[in-house]
Amino acid sequence: MKRHSGRLTIAVLALAGAAACSTGGGAVHAADTGTPSATGGDRTWLAALHQANLAEIQAGELAKKKGTTPAIRSVGAMIVTDHVASDDQVARVAKSLKITLPSSAAPADAAAASRLANESGGTFDHDFVSTMMTGHQKMISKTQTEIAQGTEPQVKNLAQSTLPVLRKHLTALRKAAPTG
Numbered sequence: 001m002k003r004h005s006g007r008l009t010i011a012v013l014a015l016a017g018a019a020a021c022s023t024g025g026g027a028v029h030a031a032d033t034g035t036p037s038a039t040g041g042d043r044t045w046l047a048a049l050h051q052a053n054l055a056e057i058q059a060g061e062l063a064k065k066k067g068t069t070p071a072i073r074s075v076g077a078m079i080v081t082d083h084v085a086s087d088d089q090v091a092r093v094a095k096s097l098k099i100t101l102p103s104s105a106a107p108a109d110a111a112a113a114s115r116l117a118n119e120s121g122g123t124f125d126h127d128f129v130s131t132m133m134t135g136h137q138k139m140i141s142k143t144q145t146e147i148a149q150g151t152e153p154q155v156k157n158l159a160q161s162t163l164p165v166l167r168k169h170l171t172a173l174r175k176a177a178p179t180g
Helices: 004-020 040-066 070-096 107-117 122-151 155-176
Strands: none
Touching: 040 070, 040 107, 040 122, 040 155, 070 122, 070 155, 107 122, 122 155
């Protein structure tokens, strides 16, 4: 009888395991495996914002030092402050969703920062404003798309809070633009 009850116990345990798997008890969720839970579009937008933040922080630091007018230096400081805060939020959301962010700015943005680093005077001011306006316009467009089409609530909320900051920067850049 003992031998028979041992087989019965094994059979019951095997059935219980099979039942758990078929009812979802054995389901593996993204949080359990480290698999990202956000869609491709959400991940793409987070990565793009992170890379833009890295580039704009670098450009803003240059403007704080190399800008020839108080307006350029002030916009540079604002861009640094706001994009550091933005990137902190991006990192927090990415971590909670188990998304790995790029480690550097996009190649085109890195090239623009390198170009800015080698410029001075009015040429720097003009190129800084032009480069930052183009970058902000592109990021505004991507952010509007994320708000309209994103699926992950944390990412959409970040996009909604980011959009007014990007617009504020664009307005400040227009006002600081060198004339002539």
